[in-house]
Amino acid sequence: MKKSLKSVITLFAIILFLSGCNSISKKTSEENKIKTVNIAISSEANAEKLDATAYDSSIALYGAVYEPLIKYSKKGEFQPALATSWEISDDGKKYVFNLDKKAKFSDGSRVNSEAVKFTIERAKLNNKTSSLQTLNNLDRIEIVDENTVVFFFKEVSNQVLAELCQTRPLRIMSPNSVDNGDISGVFKKAIGSGAFEITESTSEHVLMSPNRYFNNNKPVNYKVDFKTISDGSSRTLALKSGEIDIAGGTLGEITDSDIDSLKTDNSFKVKEFEGTMSHFLAFNPDNTMLNKNIRHVIDLSIDKKLLSKQKLNGLFRENVQYVSETNQQTSEYDSEKAKKIIESDGFQKNKGDYYEKNNEILSLDLVIQTAEFPEWKEQAEVIESELKKVGIKVKINILDKDAYYDTLWTTKKYDMIFYRTYTDAYLPYNFLNSLYHNTDEEHGILANDKELTNQLNEFASMSKESNQQKVADKFLKRISEETLAIPIDYKNEKFAISDKISKFTYSGLSDSPIDYKNITVE
Amino acid sequence: MSSYFILRKTIRLLVSVILFSFLLYGLLYLSTGDPALAILQKLGGQNISQKMIEETRIKLGIDGNFFKQYLRWLFSLLKGDLGNSFMTNTPVLQVINEKIWVTVRLLSLSFFSCFMLSLFFGSIIGNFPFLRWMKQVLSVILSFPIYWLAILSIFLLGVKLKFFPFVGSSTSRHLILPTLVICLSEGSYLTKMVSDLILLVTESEKQKIAIFRGIKWYYRFYYQLKEVVIPLISLYGNSFIHLFGGTIMIEIIFSISGMGKLLMEAISTRDYPVIQGITLLVAIGTFLFNYLMDIVIQKVDSRIKLYGESI
Numbered sequence: 001m002k003k004s005l006k007s008v009i010t011l012f013a014i015i016l017f018l019s020g021c022n023s024i025s026k027k028t029s030e031e032n033k034i035k036t037v038n039i040a041i042s043s044e045a046n047a048e049k050l051d052a053t054a055y056d057s058s059i060a061l062y063g064a065v066y067e068p069l070i071k072y073s074k075k076g077e078f079q080p081a082l083a084t085s086w087e088i089s090d091d092g093k094k095y096v097f098n099l100d101k102k103a104k105f106s107d108g109s110r111v112n113s114e115a116v117k118f119t120i121e122r123a124k125l126n127n128k129t130s131s132l133q134t135l136n137n138l139d140r141i142e143i144v145d146e147n148t149v150v151f152f153f154k155e156v157s158n159q160v161l162a163e164l165c166q167t168r169p170l171r172i173m174s175p176n177s178v179d180n181g182d183i184s185g186v187f188k189k190a191i192g193s194g195a196f197e198i199t200e201s202t203s204e205h206v207l208m209s210p211n212r213y214f215n216n217n218k219p220v221n222y223k224v225d226f227k228t229i230s231d232g233s234s235r236t237l238a239l240k241s242g243e244i245d246i247a248g249g250t251l252g253e254i255t256d257s258d259i260d261s262l263k264t265d266n267s268f269k270v271k272e273f274e275g276t277m278s279h280f281l282a283f284n285p286d287n288t289m290l291n292k293n294i295r296h297v298i299d300l301s302i303d304k305k306l307l308s309k310q311k312l313n314g315l316f317r318e319n320v321q322y323v324s325e326t327n328q329q330t331s332e333y334d335s336e337k338a339k340k341i342i343e344s345d346g347f348q349k350n351k352g353d354y355y356e357k358n359n360e361i362l363s364l365d366l367v368i369q370t371a372e373f374p375e376w377k378e379q380a381e382v383i384e385s386e387l388k389k390v391g392i393k394v395k396i397n398i399l400d401k402d403a404y405y406d407t408l409w410t411t412k413k414y415d416m417i418f419y420r421t422y423t424d425a426y427l428p429y430n431f432l433n434s435l436y437h438n439t440d441e442e443h444g445i446l447a448n449d450k451e452l453t454n455q456l457n458e459f460a461s462m463s464k465e466s467n468q469q470k471v472a473d474k475f476l477k478r479i480s481e482e483t484l485a486i487p488i489d490y491k492n493e494k495f496a497i498s499d500k501i502s503k504f505t506y507s508g509l510s511d512s513p514i515d516y517k518n519i520t521v522e
Numbered sequence: 523m524s525s526y527f528i529l530r531k532t533i534r535l536l537v538s539v540i541l542f543s544f545l546l547y548g549l550l551y552l553s554t555g556d557p558a559l560a561i562l563q564k565l566g567g568q569n570i571s572q573k574m575i576e577e578t579r580i581k582l583g584i585d586g587n588f589f590k591q592y593l594r595w596l597f598s599l600l601k602g603d604l605g606n607s608f609m610t611n612t613p614v615l616q617v618i619n620e621k622i623w624v625t626v627r628l629l630s631l632s633f634f635s636c637f638m639l640s641l642f643f644g645s646i647i648g649n650f651p652f653l654r655w656m657k658q659v660l661s662v663i664l665s666f667p668i669y670w671l672a673i674l675s676i677f678l679l680g681v682k683l684k685f686f687p688f689v690g691s692s693t694s695r696h697l698i699l700p701t702l703v704i705c706l707s708e709g710s711y712l713t714k715m716v717s718d719l720i721l722l723v724t725e726s727e728k729q730k731i732a733i734f735r736g737i738k739w740y741y742r743f744y745y746q747l748k749e750v751v752i753p754l755i756s757l758y759g760n761s762f763i764h765l766f767g768g769t770i771m772i773e774i775i776f777s778i779s780g781m782g783k784l785l786m787e788a789i790s791t792r793d794y795p796v797i798q799g800i801t802l803l804v805a806i807g808t809f810l811f812n813y814l815m816d817i818v819i820q821k822v823d824s825r826i827k828l829y830g831e832s833i
Contacts, residue, residue: 020750037766044787046610054608055565106535127564129578131569140705169566203620204690214686229777230787233673234689241681243689369788402792434569442572493584 008092035521036207038499040235040321042245042252044228047201050190050499052173053123055451059167060226063512064208065106066171066192069097069116069164072509076321077162082111082193083206092156092463099147104213105174106197107398117141118175120151122183124311126180127169131434133157134170147395158468162343163426167511172294178521195220195516204228208355222521232258239268241494246504249513262496273493273506273513276320278421279373281383281486282435286450287415295483299331300338301390306382308489314476315485320427322472329480331487339366342391355391363393367414369404376414376418379488409445418488419446423510429459432475435485447484529811531816535809541555542549542805543599543798546590550794557582557608557792564609564791567721582608584794595798604802605795614799616786624691625780629769632704633762639709645746648724649739657717660710668707668768672775675703693777708765717761719750752823759815763808 015365041060049056052066055401069083072423081096103111119258135154145151151160164170167346173192178185190198196208196216202517206226210219227244229235236258238244254262262268281298283290347362349356357363366383368376377398384394397414399407422431435442438453455475462468479485493513497504503520507513550659558578562570579585591808597603602711649655663671679699680688686699723729723746732742733785747754770782777783782801 047609127565127567129574148617200691204692204777223592227777228779231777232773232782234676234775234777237676237681238689239686241676241688245688400554401790405559405563406554406556410556410572410575437569439571511659520655 027102034223035221035500035517037229037355037521038225038243038245040238040252041226042228042230042235044203045201045206045226046265047198047206048192049187050198051126051177051187052171052192052300053119053126053169054187055168057399058228059511060359060408061206061207062167062171063194063507063509063514064172064196064224064226064516065190065198066411067103067193067194067380068166068171070161071197072162074319074508075358076425078165079178081114081165085086086161088463090463092158093153095153095160096144097149099149099150101147101194103193104217105191105193106211106213107174107176107191108213109174109176109191110146111172111174111193112146113143113147115172115174116149117143118181118462119172120170120171122178123169127182130169131171132157132163134163138342141202151210152382153322156463158463159430159462165425165509167509176345189265194507196224199223218319220516220519222519224516234263236496238267239498242498245498245500246495246514249493250510251513254494254496259494259496267499269497269499269501269504271495271497271504271506274317274319275491275493275510276421276423277491278315278316278428278487279376279379279489279491280315280318280419281488283484284412284415284417285443285446286412290364290415291345292482293341294362294484297338297342297345297390298387298392299483299486300334300341301392302383302386302486303333304331304487305333307379308487310490312487312490314426315479315487316421317475321425322428322469323476324473327473329477331483338390348390349391352394353391356410360389361393363395363414365395365413366395366418367397367399367404367407368418369401370401371404373418373420375489383488404483424508428472428476429456432456433460434477436479449478449482449484450483452478453484526812527820529816531813535813536575537547538590538809539802539806542809543596543802544592545793546798546801546805547595548697550797552587553792555792557584557794557799558790561608561789572721574738599802604799608793609788609791609796617796618781619802621779621781624778624784626770628697628700628704628772628778628780629762630763632769633765634706635701636712636765637758638708638763639705640712640716641747643713645720645739645743646714647717647748648720649743654717654721657714657748660714663706663710664714666705666707669775671706672700672703672772675706676775689777691776691780696776698780700772700778703764704768704772708761712761714755716754719753719757720746723749724785726777752819755815755819755822759777759811763811766804 034073039060041058043058045061046057047502050061050065051437052062068081071079071081073079082100082103083361084100085098085410087096088094097116099113099116105111109137120134120138120141124138127135128509130136134157137155137157139152139154142152166462175181175192177189178187193211193214195211197211198206199209205228208224210221210223213221214220229238229244232253232255235247235252239247239262241271259270263270283295313330316323316328318325342355343512347357350356350361366380370377370382380396384396404420408417408419421427423521433456436447436449436452437451437456438444438448443451454469455478459468459475462471493506493510495504500522501519502522503518505515505518507515556575558575559570561578561582562574595605606613607617610617676688676699679685687696688699690696696826729742729746761773769780770786772778773780773782774786784796785800788800
């Protein structure tokens with residue numbers, strides 16, 4: 001017994017000693033390496049499947065390896081990226097892209113028309129259920145010369161530029177990434193023209209080295225290491241311990257309380273950029289009680305200052321394309337006016353101080369989820385309290401993430417629901433088209449409004465931007481007038497950065513927020 | 523031990539596995555959240571219609587009635603096919619194989635540490651009355667949830683003192699902090715239980731004579747262990763099974779890409795084949811472990827009659 005106890009203790013000591021040796025050797029080798037920026041991501045990277053035309057890897061990786069044809073800038077302004085210029089035909093069915101002659105992939109091959117054709121055709125093949133116009137309406141792609149490529153569409157496609165600048169699935173990938181360069185070939189290796197190429201990947205981290213051909217052979221001077229940290233508190237602690245240099249945004253959210261505590265710490269910088277996403281209250285179009293008047297009453301009854309620090313003007317923030325000061329009505333807060341409207345609609349107060357009509361209390365279920373948006377609970381409670389003051393009963397129903405999406409898209413068992421808009425170039429048309437547009441078979445997910453549907457259809461048929469603005473004015477006004485959504489918050493992009501990064505620039509795209517070219521590492 | 527006993531236990535094991543598989547499939551069938559919707563969202567779907575959801579359900583093989591789906595899955599299972607992950611389209615066995623070894627490493631290191639530390643400290647506390655106040659300390663540690671212990675240890679040893687890394691499991695140093703947390707939580711429980719068992723034994727006449735004759739505590743401990751070996755097998759066996767539950771939380775907090783984290787991710791994306799694969803594997807492991815434990819217990823002490831009794 002004594003002998004075996006001794007041997008076990010010795011074994012344990014050896015394990016600990018070897019672990020210590022391992023750390024010493026690692027430390028020494030790390031000192032010789034070039035600077036590495038560690039970035040926290042919330043989901044597993046799956047870097048071995050980083051196919052630009054698919055959705056298999058963590059969204060955070062695409063922007064580091066692949067570049068788009070066009071970059072998104074503020075208010076729907078598109079800037080050159082791999083395509084230095086482009087022309088759109090008057091009928092909106094033909095797009096000519098002129099490519100950057102100097103751009104190269106990380107394997108040294110040219111970013112040419114062939115690669116663009118290959119990427120878009122592979123994306124079309126890989127995404128048969130996609131709702132992207134670039135893929136659904138695509139008729140053919142013609143190569144004019146090595147640097148000029150033409151997309152032909154079957155019908156007017158005015159969202160192509162907006163879709164091309166997104167993080168996936170239309171960023172340009174080298175045909176050498178797949179077997180035989182065939183569009184249906186098996187994916188082998190991520191070869192893009194972005195700032196980095198993958199050098200090492202495990203299920204816990206992905207190390208990327210600079211792509212020496214990036215930015216006309218002017219590569220970045222640092223490596224990036226994406227580390228998967230799914231727990232929010234652990235992300236903040238990793239930042240504090242120095243294991244992580246950048247966290248936040250869509251890469252891996254940091255809670256507001258953690259952001260506040262990091263703001264007081266001089267070792268970190270907290271950067272906040274204006275985002276495009278709004279959170280809003282929507283109504284079930286199948287609930288006949290929730291007519292235009294009642295929706296307006298609900299809007300009038302809620303003091304928006306209690307919901308958000310931002311000034312809420314309408315469903316969309318002013319930095320969204322087509323949105324102006326005039327085409328969205330600023331909602332007012334007037335509970336007395338709300339009471340008058342509700343009484344004119346035939347409702348009367350009962351003994352419990354709630355409005356009722358035909359012995360039926362005006363009671364509404366508000367469905368939310370807190371897994372992705374923990375702040376919704378507090379905001380739902382504010383709405384419950386504000387509506388109670390007026391005489392409308394609200395029952396808050398907190399669901400888990402999947403049950404919530406199931407309720408929104410399939411079962412539709414709610415009266416009111418919190419939701420969020422899409423971001424950047426997908427606003428406002430793509431977002432409204434997916435949730436507020438009636439189809440031949442069914443009404444929209446969040447509205448049943450024929451006029452709005454007609455306006456969205458009219459917008460889709462417009463190829464000129466000036467005409468698009470006029471139609472956008474109409475549908476944005478329609479949403480305000482009909483109170484089809486009540487904004488509850490505008491979201492900013494917040495990042496916590498270690499003092500190793502002396503300059504950090506936001507790319508302007510929520511899904512791929514880091515502008516790697518403009519980061520300065522100490 | 524008769525062959526009748528082995529046969530009975532084996533039949534019971536098989537029935538338990540089949541019953542478990544039915545319950546597992548049934549509970550997932552009844553759970554909220556639609557895998558088809560999750561897949562369409564993952565594929566960037568924006569205009570998701572009911573028709574698209576139905577078509578995706580057919581592709582995934584989760585259309586039709588419950589019994590049809592269950593039998594289809596059970597027959598594939600009997601052929602050794604756990605299906606493909608809904609999210610990555612990779613065979614479930616391959617997905618599990620990629621992750622299981624990290625968990626096995628963490629689990630075995632933690633169990634070994636808990637085993638050694640609990641035996642050592644349990645025997646000391648049990649043999650020395652002046653150290654019994656330590657049981658109160660262990661009770662206090664036990665009252666903290668493992669999540670809290672993990673965050674505290676990361677903050678103290680990872681952030682403030684920077685002794686150990688705590689993101690991932692790439693080196694053996696990365697496993698020290700998670701193991702320490704598991705030892706604090708599960709090890710405290712085991713130490714407390716071992717000390718209680720030893721305490722009972724020390725009060726026996728045999729042990730009192732040994733103390734009177736001045737025999738050192740570590741020699742006495744050998745004989746004490748012999749007396750409590752049956753409850754100890756049961757205690758450590760159940761603790762090993764229980765450790766897997768704790769490992770799930772630890773893997774998430776310490777960003778270790780093992781089975782626990784895989785299971786949680788599969789649950790959040792409603793990846794049924796992966797959930798079924800992992801849960802079934804853990805359940806079979808548990809059943810087998812209990813089965814072996816029963817056999818070992820009877821082998822160790824033949825006075826225990828397992829057959830004909832409800833063990």
